[in-house]
Amino acid sequence: MTTFNKGDKVSVLDDNLHGVVLDVNGHQITVETSDGFVVKYTSHELIKILETSVLDLSIRSFNSADIKKQKEIPKRKSSVKVAVKGEIPPPEFDLHIEKLVKNHKSLSNFDILSIQAETAKRHIEFALRHRIPKIIFIHGVGEGILKAELDFMLNRYDNLIFRDADFRKYGVGATEITFKQKVK
Secondary structure (H helix, E strand, O other): OOOOOOEEEEEEEEOEEEEEEEEOOOEEEEEOOOOOEEEEEEEHEEEEEOOOHHHHHHOOOOOOOOHHHHHHHOOOOOOOOOOOOOOOOOOOOEHHHHHHHOOOOOOOOHHHHHHHHHHHHHHHHHHOOOOOOOOEOOOOOOHHHHHHHHHHHOOOOEEEEEEEHHHHHHHOOEEEEOOOOOOO
16 A cells, blocks of 8 residues: 655546645545645545656656657658559557557556557567568657657667658658568
């Protein structure tokens, strides 16, 4: 059982509320939400937010302004690929946490990113084993943390090439992975 102290940062289970503990009276916890409301909860309804998590530190050092600036730079127009009749489009995998697990509200940011990264790794390994030529990961825009984690993971593979997926279809929230096939 978690003990709460005055000044602890907390998150409410099954709700998108965050705040700071103002008072602790047994199992009754008084919290000032980030919106400025004072609300009482039982200790079973709260999760303490740990400031020392690795993900928290990486989020603070992550400069979203740089990413937004990079995304605003117009990219060279690539040749338009016309779909051939009967050609199978590459499989798409949505990495948004709500698509991967049912109850994600009780997960920490670190747990969410871990689940998303493990899911991506499983799909990459499956595609490599089954010689699938291309896959698409839909990661969304957000703060760019998942995209950065995917880029880091994909850079460790020698036998694939990745780039932003088709802007017209996905915007800037997807990555296309093409696997280099070995000639037998």
